[in-house]
Structures are given as structure tokens and as C-alpha cells.
């Protein structure tokens with residue numbers, strides 16, 4: 283039995299994690315969870331899982347409402363509530379399915395408290411991958427990634443030592459068929475139409491700008507201890523080849539399967555093991571053709587910004603992440619144009635004075651600084 287805490291249970295990854303837990307009720311005990319503002323799912327989850335002792339919500343008013351209805355459950359709220367949940371509830375594995383920087387301190391807290399981690403929140407690794415790796419060593423904890431590309435790479439690398447290149451596949455996002463001129467006036471509604479995956483809004487925009495692939499390069503760099511210049515991106519329209527490894531002998535291994543996040547999620551929940559799943563399989567004979575296209579770094583500058591942030595190091599990746607997050611939400615609120623997301627990130631990175639070997643607090647400060655810079659640029663309309 284694995285005792286679980288799920289952070290962000292109402293989201294795209296969180297709800298699919300819940301689906302896996304439901305399918306394997308003898309293997310997992312759900313001990314606690316967090317939701318943001320979608321608190322209408324709390325009732326159903328508490329009725330179904332009697333093992334839950336602690337629930338965290340985003341807002342204080344929701345916490346006060348819920349504790350009156352469920353006096354036997356402990357409730358907390360906000361960013362500190364997430365840390366309380368991790369510290370106070372005994373568990374074997376924390377699933378971090380939060381989106382954005384808010385997931386960073388819970389990642390650190392889980393590892394510091396000796397909890398293993400199933401990590402969907404890639405922003406944690408972007409912001410503080412070095413610190414995360416140091417903590418994994420120091421506390422002898424384990425991290426299981428939940429990202430289709432990284433689960434694919436881990437499967438391909440298993441038992442194979444002489445990897446020459448990691449090849450991350452990319453759908454190209456919602457605007458993959460547009461050139462840069464055509465991006466000038468694209469809308470939020472169009473940006474949210476991802477060609478192959480149904481995901482949360484922030485990652486869907488990150489896919490359209492390809493910052494998501496930049497983040498995934500950083501993720502692979504930290505997870506597999508692989509040099510950035512040996513991690514390539516390959517455009518692949520169908521999102522069925524989840525990534526590849528090229529070996530020194532010239533051959534490739536690829537992980538192929540349906541675009542169903544429950545496969546990588548179950549791989550992580552079962553601690554990097556393949557389990558029997560009954561999801562719809564991929565009929566390759568009906569499928570026919572896979573397409574590959576060359577990745578053009580000029581078309582998607584965000585990938586270059588991510589590589590630059592890692593090359594510079596220190597607090598720069600945290601600034602990349604903070605600036606991106608703030609700009610993406612400004613775009614979603616229709617305050618800025620799509621192409622301004624890139625301009626803002628580039629400008630904020632240029633202005634940043636980095637701190638090398640940052641502490642957790644340095645990273646928190648860098649994130650805050652980057653967001654303030656973004657808001658200032660938007661206010662001054664100085665893009």
C-alpha cells in the first residue's frame with residue numbers, strides 16, 4: 283500500500299491521478315489533498331475516500347465554509363496550508379500536480395520531510411533543479427517525473443548506458459501551422475486549442491510559445507544529468523512518439539503510445555514500473571503515418587531563452603519561469619498580445635542581476651522580482 287497526498291487534485295493531472303487511484307484502490311490510500319478554487323469536487327472525494335484526514339484549499343473563506351460541514355477533517359488554506367499538509371500527514375508519496383511557481387516550495391518541503399515525490403509540476407525543476415537534486419541525495423528520497431516525454435526517456439534509458447542524444451518530441455502547439463507574421467493577432471481562444479492534448483490553460487499556452495519544450499529541456503537536464511547541447515527537439519505532429527534516445531551505435535529507442543497522460547501518471551505512481559492498464563490502445567495499423575519536422579529555433583525563441591537561462595545558471599531559470607508565468611496569465615486575461623509573452627521574458631532576463639548558488643529564499647525573491655518587472659513593463663506598455 284502506498285499512502286498518497288495529491289496536490290492540485292482538481293486539475294488536469296490531478297483528476298487523472300484520481301482516476302488511477304480509483305482503478306487501484308488496493309494499492310493506494312489517499313490520505314490528503316489540495317484543491318485551488320474548484321471546491322465543488324471536495325464533497326465527492328471525501329465521500330469516496332474515507333481515509334482522508336487533511337484537505338487544503340486556496341482561500342480562507344472556503345476553508346471556513348468546509349470545516350463547518352466536515353468537522354472530523356482538518357482543513358487549511360493558501361501556500362502555507364500546502365506545506366502543513368505535507369508535514370503533518372504521514373505519507374509515502376506526494377503527487378505534485380500544482381501548476382506554476384506555487385508548486386516549488388511544496389516540492390522542497392516534501393523532500394526535506396523525507397517524502398518521495400511524483401512530480402508533474404515541472405516549474406519546480408525549472409526554478410530549483412539543482413537544489414532539488416541536492417535534496418534528493420541528502421535525504422535519500424526519490425523523484426518520479428510525470429511528463430510524457432520524461433517518462434518516455436526514462437523507459438528508453440533503462441538498462442542502456444551509451445546514450446548519445448535525448449530527443450524530445452513536440453507537437454508544436456496550437457499555432458504550429460502559422461509563421462511568425464501570422465502570430466501577430468492570434469487570440470486567447472485559438473491559443474487554447476491544443477492539437478493533441480487536453481491540459482490546463484497555462485501549459486497549453488506554454489505549448490503554443492514552446493516555452494513548455496524549453497522547460498522540458500531543463501527538466502531532462504536535471505532528471506538525467508545530461509548536457510543541454512545533447513538534448514534535441516523534434517517536431518512530431520501526432521503526439522504518439524513521446525520521445526526518443528539516440529545511442530552511440532546509431533540506433534534509436536522510442537516510446538510510442540496513445541496521447542493519454544494516465545500512462546505516464548501510473549508509471550510514476552507505481553515508482554517507475556510498467557503496470558497493466560486497460561485504456562484504449564493505439565491501433566498503429568489504422569493510424570498509418572507519423573510525421574516529423576525540423577525544429578526551427580527562430581520560430582520558437584522561448585526554447586533559446588530556456589537554454590540561455592540554464593547556461594547562465596543561478597537565479598536566471600527562476601526569472602525565466604516567473605516572467606513567463608506572469609506574462610502568460612496577462613495574455614490569458616487579454617492584457618497583452620501573444621507575441622508580447624516572448625518580448626517580456628527576453629527583456630526581464632536581460633535586466634536580471636543573477637545570484638549564483640541560490641538558496642531557496644534567493645529563488646523566491648528572484649521569482650517575485652521577475653513578476654514585478656513584468657507588471658511594470660505591462661503598466662508602462664513598454665514592450
Ligand code: NAD
Nearest residue numbers: 290291292293294295318379380381402403404481482485
Ligand atoms: P491545471 O491548471 O489543470 O491544474 C492545476 C492545479 O493546481 C489545480 O488543481 C489548481 O486548483 C491548482 N492550483 C493552481 N494554483 C494554485 C494555488 N495558487 N494554490 C493552490 N492550488 C493551486 O494544470 P495541469 O495541466 O494539471 O498541470 C499541472 C502541472 O503538470 C503543470 O506544472 C504542468 O506543466 C504539468 N503537466 C501537465 C500535463 C497535462 O497533460 N495537463 C502534462 C505534463 C505536465
Ligand code: MG
Nearest residue numbers: 429430431498
Ligand atoms: Mg510534456
